[in-house]
Amino acid sequence: MDSIPISVQGLEKVHKELEELKKERPLVVQAIKEAREEGDLRENAGYDAAKERQGLLEAKINYLESRIPRFNVIDLDTLDGDVVTFGATVKLEDLDTGEEKTYTLLGPDESDVDRGIISVLSPVGQALLGKEEGDEVIVDAPRGKIEYEIISVTFKGSGTK
Template sequence: MAKISYYTEEGLNRLKAELVELKTKGRTAIAHQIAEARDKGDLSENAEYDAAKDAQGLHELKISKLEEVLSNARVLDESTIDTSLVSVLSKVKIKNVKSGAEMLYTLVSEEEADLKAGRISVGSPIGKGLLGKRVGETAEIKVPAGVLEFKVIEIAR
Protein backbone atom coordinates (compact mmCIF):
# COMPACT_ATOMS: atom_id res chain seq x y z
CA MET A 1 0.00 0.00 0.00
CA ALA A 2 1.27 3.45 -0.88
CA LYS A 3 2.35 5.76 1.89
CA ILE A 4 0.62 9.16 1.86
CA SER A 5 3.01 12.06 2.48
CA TYR A 6 2.00 15.58 3.45
CA TYR A 7 3.72 18.63 2.03
CA THR A 8 3.60 22.36 2.14
CA GLU A 9 2.36 23.87 -1.10
CA GLU A 10 5.87 25.21 -1.72
CA GLY A 11 7.43 21.78 -1.21
CA LEU A 12 4.97 20.06 -3.52
CA ASN A 13 5.52 22.67 -6.24
CA ARG A 14 9.29 22.17 -5.93
CA LEU A 15 8.86 18.40 -6.49
CA LYS A 16 6.63 19.01 -9.51
CA ALA A 17 9.18 21.41 -11.01
CA GLU A 18 11.94 18.84 -10.48
CA LEU A 19 9.88 16.21 -12.31
CA VAL A 20 9.28 18.53 -15.26
CA GLU A 21 13.03 19.29 -15.38
CA LEU A 22 13.92 15.59 -15.36
CA LYS A 23 11.41 14.77 -18.09
CA THR A 24 12.43 17.60 -20.40
CA LYS A 25 16.02 18.78 -20.08
CA GLY A 26 17.24 15.62 -18.37
CA ARG A 27 15.90 13.24 -21.00
CA THR A 28 17.15 15.49 -23.80
CA ALA A 29 20.67 15.57 -22.34
CA ILE A 30 20.82 11.79 -21.99
CA ALA A 31 19.48 11.25 -25.51
CA HIS A 32 22.22 13.56 -26.76
CA GLN A 33 24.89 11.56 -24.86
CA ILE A 34 23.59 8.30 -26.33
CA ALA A 35 23.59 9.75 -29.86
CA GLU A 36 27.17 11.00 -29.46
CA ALA A 37 28.34 7.63 -28.18
CA ARG A 38 26.51 5.80 -31.00
CA ASP A 39 28.33 7.97 -33.56
CA LYS A 40 31.70 6.76 -32.26
CA GLY A 41 31.42 3.36 -33.85
CA ASP A 42 30.89 -0.29 -32.90
CA LEU A 43 28.35 -0.46 -30.06
CA SER A 44 29.53 -3.88 -28.82
CA GLU A 45 32.85 -2.41 -27.62
CA ASN A 46 31.72 1.13 -26.86
CA ALA A 47 32.02 1.81 -23.11
CA GLU A 48 30.74 5.36 -23.55
CA TYR A 49 27.52 4.02 -25.09
CA ASP A 50 27.08 1.51 -22.24
CA ALA A 51 27.62 4.26 -19.66
CA ALA A 52 25.08 6.53 -21.37
CA LYS A 53 22.50 3.71 -21.47
CA ASP A 54 23.11 3.01 -17.76
CA ALA A 55 22.66 6.72 -17.00
CA GLN A 56 19.41 6.64 -18.96
CA GLY A 57 18.13 3.73 -16.87
CA LEU A 58 18.98 5.49 -13.61
CA HIS A 59 17.37 8.70 -14.85
CA GLU A 60 14.14 6.89 -15.75
CA LEU A 61 14.15 5.18 -12.34
CA LYS A 62 14.45 8.58 -10.64
CA ILE A 63 11.53 9.89 -12.72
CA SER A 64 9.45 6.84 -11.81
CA LYS A 65 10.13 7.22 -8.08
CA LEU A 66 9.33 10.93 -8.15
CA GLU A 67 6.06 10.24 -10.00
CA GLU A 68 5.16 7.71 -7.29
CA VAL A 69 5.93 10.22 -4.53
CA LEU A 70 3.80 12.85 -6.25
CA SER A 71 0.90 10.46 -6.76
CA ASN A 72 0.78 9.91 -2.98
CA ALA A 73 1.43 13.53 -2.02
CA ARG A 74 -1.13 15.74 -0.34
CA VAL A 75 -0.99 19.43 0.50
CA LEU A 76 -1.70 19.99 4.16
CA ASP A 77 -4.02 22.88 4.98
CA GLU A 78 -2.27 24.52 7.91
CA SER A 79 -5.42 26.32 9.07
CA THR A 80 -7.12 23.02 9.96
CA ILE A 81 -4.31 21.64 12.11
CA ASP A 82 -4.70 21.43 15.89
CA THR A 83 -1.96 23.58 17.45
CA SER A 84 -2.35 22.07 20.90
CA LEU A 85 -0.15 19.13 19.93
CA VAL A 86 2.86 18.50 17.71
CA SER A 87 2.01 17.34 14.17
CA VAL A 88 3.24 17.70 10.60
CA LEU A 89 4.11 21.36 9.79
CA SER A 90 4.24 22.31 13.47
CA LYS A 91 6.94 24.75 14.52
CA VAL A 92 8.16 23.30 17.78
CA LYS A 93 10.43 24.96 20.30
CA ILE A 94 12.09 22.29 22.41
CA LYS A 95 14.59 22.29 25.23
CA ASN A 96 17.20 19.60 25.81
CA VAL A 97 16.57 18.68 29.47
CA LYS A 98 20.20 17.67 30.10
CA SER A 99 22.05 20.54 28.39
CA GLY A 100 19.40 23.27 28.58
CA ALA A 101 19.85 24.07 24.88
CA GLU A 102 16.73 25.32 23.09
CA MET A 103 15.99 24.58 19.45
CA LEU A 104 13.23 25.53 17.03
CA TYR A 105 12.23 22.98 14.40
CA THR A 106 9.50 22.68 11.81
CA LEU A 107 8.33 19.10 11.26
CA VAL A 108 8.05 18.34 7.53
CA SER A 109 8.02 15.37 5.13
CA GLU A 110 11.28 13.55 4.42
CA GLU A 111 11.73 15.20 1.02
CA GLU A 112 11.41 18.71 2.51
CA ALA A 113 13.76 18.13 5.46
CA ASP A 114 16.72 20.53 5.74
CA LEU A 115 18.45 20.65 9.12
CA LYS A 116 20.29 23.89 8.31
CA ALA A 117 16.91 25.57 7.73
CA GLY A 118 15.48 24.06 10.92
CA ARG A 119 13.21 21.63 9.05
CA ILE A 120 13.33 18.05 10.34
CA SER A 121 11.55 15.02 8.98
CA VAL A 122 8.59 13.50 10.81
CA GLY A 123 10.29 10.18 10.02
CA SER A 124 13.48 11.07 11.91
CA PRO A 125 13.91 9.82 15.49
CA ILE A 126 13.38 13.32 16.94
CA GLY A 127 10.42 14.01 14.63
CA LYS A 128 8.75 10.71 15.55
CA GLY A 129 9.40 11.30 19.25
CA LEU A 130 7.81 14.76 19.20
CA LEU A 131 4.65 13.84 17.26
CA GLY A 132 1.56 14.01 19.47
CA LYS A 133 3.28 15.80 22.37
CA ARG A 134 1.77 18.87 24.04
CA VAL A 135 3.40 21.97 25.55
CA GLY A 136 5.07 21.03 28.82
CA GLU A 137 5.42 17.32 27.99
CA THR A 138 8.80 15.63 27.83
CA ALA A 139 9.79 13.27 25.03
CA GLU A 140 12.43 10.59 25.59
CA ILE A 141 13.93 9.96 22.18
CA LYS A 142 16.34 7.18 21.33
CA VAL A 143 19.03 8.44 18.96
CA PRO A 144 22.26 6.77 17.82
CA ALA A 145 24.17 8.56 20.63
CA GLY A 146 21.79 7.28 23.31
CA VAL A 147 18.55 8.59 24.80
CA LEU A 148 17.81 12.33 24.76
CA GLU A 149 15.06 14.11 26.68
CA PHE A 150 13.36 17.10 25.12
CA LYS A 151 10.71 19.25 26.78
CA VAL A 152 8.18 20.90 24.45
CA ILE A 153 8.26 24.63 25.18
CA GLU A 154 6.04 26.02 22.41
CA ILE A 155 3.98 24.82 19.41
CA ALA A 156 3.11 27.18 16.57
CA ARG A 157 2.22 27.19 12.86
Protein backbone atom coordinates (compact mmCIF):
# COMPACT_ATOMS: atom_id res chain seq x y z
CA MET A 1 0.00 0.00 0.00
CA ASP A 2 1.72 3.18 -1.22
CA SER A 3 1.50 6.32 0.84
CA ILE A 4 0.05 9.49 -0.64
CA PRO A 5 1.65 12.80 0.35
CA ILE A 6 -0.70 15.52 1.56
CA SER A 7 -0.31 18.72 3.56
CA VAL A 8 -2.02 19.25 6.91
CA GLN A 9 -4.29 21.79 5.18
CA GLY A 10 -5.05 19.34 2.36
CA LEU A 11 -6.05 16.67 4.86
CA GLU A 12 -8.39 19.11 6.61
CA LYS A 13 -10.00 19.89 3.25
CA VAL A 14 -10.50 16.18 2.49
CA HIS A 15 -12.07 15.59 5.92
CA LYS A 16 -14.39 18.56 5.40
CA GLU A 17 -15.44 17.29 1.95
CA LEU A 18 -16.12 13.83 3.39
CA GLU A 19 -18.22 15.33 6.18
CA GLU A 20 -20.27 17.35 3.66
CA LEU A 21 -20.84 14.28 1.49
CA LYS A 22 -22.03 12.28 4.48
CA LYS A 23 -24.45 15.07 5.42
CA GLU A 24 -25.92 14.82 1.92
CA ARG A 25 -26.76 11.10 2.29
CA PRO A 26 -30.11 11.57 4.12
CA LEU A 27 -31.20 14.18 1.56
CA VAL A 28 -30.59 11.76 -1.30
CA VAL A 29 -32.39 8.94 0.53
CA GLN A 30 -35.36 11.29 1.07
CA ALA A 31 -35.38 12.24 -2.63
CA ILE A 32 -35.45 8.54 -3.58
CA LYS A 33 -38.30 7.92 -1.14
CA GLU A 34 -40.33 10.82 -2.54
CA ALA A 35 -39.71 9.74 -6.12
CA ARG A 36 -40.80 6.18 -5.28
CA GLU A 37 -44.07 7.51 -3.92
CA GLU A 38 -44.81 9.07 -7.32
CA GLY A 39 -45.54 5.63 -8.73
CA ASP A 40 -44.18 3.87 -11.83
CA LEU A 41 -40.38 3.71 -11.44
CA ARG A 42 -39.76 2.77 -15.10
CA GLU A 43 -40.56 6.29 -16.31
CA ASN A 44 -39.65 8.28 -13.24
CA ALA A 45 -36.84 10.73 -14.06
CA GLY A 46 -36.71 12.03 -10.49
CA TYR A 47 -36.14 8.53 -9.17
CA ASP A 48 -33.45 7.81 -11.78
CA ALA A 49 -31.66 11.10 -11.00
CA ALA A 50 -31.77 10.49 -7.24
CA LYS A 51 -30.45 6.93 -7.63
CA GLU A 52 -27.65 8.16 -9.88
CA ARG A 53 -26.77 10.88 -7.36
CA GLN A 54 -26.75 8.27 -4.59
CA GLY A 55 -24.35 6.10 -6.58
CA LEU A 56 -21.98 8.99 -7.25
CA LEU A 57 -22.16 10.14 -3.64
CA GLU A 58 -21.36 6.68 -2.26
CA ALA A 59 -18.54 6.21 -4.76
CA LYS A 60 -16.93 9.52 -3.73
CA ILE A 61 -17.31 8.70 -0.01
CA ASN A 62 -15.75 5.26 -0.53
CA TYR A 63 -12.93 6.79 -2.60
CA LEU A 64 -12.05 9.36 0.08
CA GLU A 65 -12.35 6.86 2.93
CA SER A 66 -10.01 4.46 1.12
CA ARG A 67 -7.38 7.17 0.61
CA ILE A 68 -7.30 8.68 4.09
CA PRO A 69 -5.40 5.77 5.72
CA ARG A 70 -2.78 6.00 2.96
CA PHE A 71 -2.08 9.71 3.49
CA ASN A 72 1.40 10.72 4.61
CA VAL A 73 0.61 14.06 6.26
CA ILE A 74 3.33 16.70 5.95
CA ASP A 75 3.36 20.01 7.82
CA LEU A 76 4.34 22.69 5.30
CA ASP A 77 5.55 24.96 8.12
CA THR A 78 8.39 22.51 8.92
CA LEU A 79 9.84 22.45 5.40
CA ASP A 80 12.92 24.34 4.28
CA GLY A 81 15.97 23.94 2.09
CA ASP A 82 17.44 24.40 -1.36
CA VAL A 83 16.33 21.10 -2.88
CA VAL A 84 12.94 20.61 -4.55
CA THR A 85 10.74 18.41 -2.34
CA PHE A 86 7.08 18.23 -1.39
CA GLY A 87 5.91 21.73 -0.45
CA ALA A 88 8.51 23.59 -2.53
CA THR A 89 7.52 26.53 -4.70
CA VAL A 90 9.64 26.39 -7.84
CA LYS A 91 10.10 29.15 -10.39
CA LEU A 92 11.02 27.76 -13.82
CA GLU A 93 12.06 29.19 -17.16
CA ASP A 94 11.17 27.34 -20.36
CA LEU A 95 14.51 27.33 -22.19
CA ASP A 96 12.84 27.31 -25.62
CA THR A 97 10.32 30.11 -25.11
CA GLY A 98 11.75 32.06 -22.18
CA GLU A 99 8.35 31.81 -20.47
CA GLU A 100 8.47 31.67 -16.68
CA LYS A 101 6.17 29.51 -14.58
CA THR A 102 5.83 29.04 -10.86
CA TYR A 103 4.56 25.81 -9.32
CA THR A 104 4.05 24.61 -5.77
CA LEU A 105 4.47 20.85 -5.41
CA LEU A 106 1.85 19.18 -3.21
CA GLY A 107 -0.02 15.89 -3.23
CA PRO A 108 -2.35 14.63 -5.96
CA ASP A 109 -5.43 15.42 -3.85
CA GLU A 110 -4.39 19.08 -3.64
CA SER A 111 -3.44 19.74 -7.27
CA ASP A 112 -4.96 22.84 -8.85
CA VAL A 113 -3.09 23.86 -11.99
CA ASP A 114 -5.09 27.10 -12.23
CA ARG A 115 -3.58 28.11 -8.88
CA GLY A 116 -0.10 26.83 -9.78
CA ILE A 117 -0.33 23.78 -7.52
CA ILE A 118 0.86 20.55 -9.13
CA SER A 119 1.27 17.02 -7.81
CA VAL A 120 4.68 15.74 -6.85
CA LEU A 121 3.57 12.63 -8.75
CA SER A 122 2.94 14.51 -12.03
CA PRO A 123 5.56 14.39 -14.81
CA VAL A 124 6.71 17.94 -14.00
CA GLY A 125 6.72 17.21 -10.27
CA GLN A 126 8.73 14.02 -10.75
CA ALA A 127 11.25 15.79 -12.97
CA LEU A 128 11.76 18.54 -10.39
CA LEU A 129 12.13 16.42 -7.25
CA GLY A 130 15.66 16.44 -5.88
CA LYS A 131 16.81 19.29 -8.12
CA GLU A 132 18.20 22.69 -7.06
CA GLU A 133 18.30 26.27 -8.29
CA GLY A 134 20.27 26.46 -11.56
CA ASP A 135 19.58 22.84 -12.52
CA GLU A 136 18.06 22.06 -15.89
CA VAL A 137 15.30 19.46 -16.20
CA ILE A 138 13.61 17.84 -19.16
CA VAL A 139 9.91 17.05 -18.83
CA ASP A 140 8.09 14.62 -21.12
CA ALA A 141 4.85 16.48 -21.83
CA PRO A 142 2.03 15.76 -24.28
CA ARG A 143 3.44 18.44 -26.62
CA GLY A 144 6.91 16.84 -26.46
CA LYS A 145 9.98 17.33 -24.33
CA ILE A 146 10.19 20.66 -22.50
CA GLU A 147 13.46 21.85 -21.06
CA TYR A 148 13.30 24.07 -17.97
CA GLU A 149 15.87 25.81 -15.84
CA ILE A 150 15.09 26.14 -12.14
CA ILE A 151 15.26 29.85 -11.29
CA SER A 152 14.42 29.54 -7.58
CA VAL A 153 13.29 27.09 -4.91
CA THR A 154 11.43 28.46 -1.88
CA PHE A 155 9.28 27.14 0.92
CA LYS A 156 6.37 29.32 1.99
CA GLY A 157 4.91 27.01 4.63
CA SER A 158 1.14 26.90 5.00
CA GLY A 159 0.99 30.26 3.20
CA THR A 160 1.33 28.36 -0.09
CA LYS A 161 -2.41 27.91 -0.29
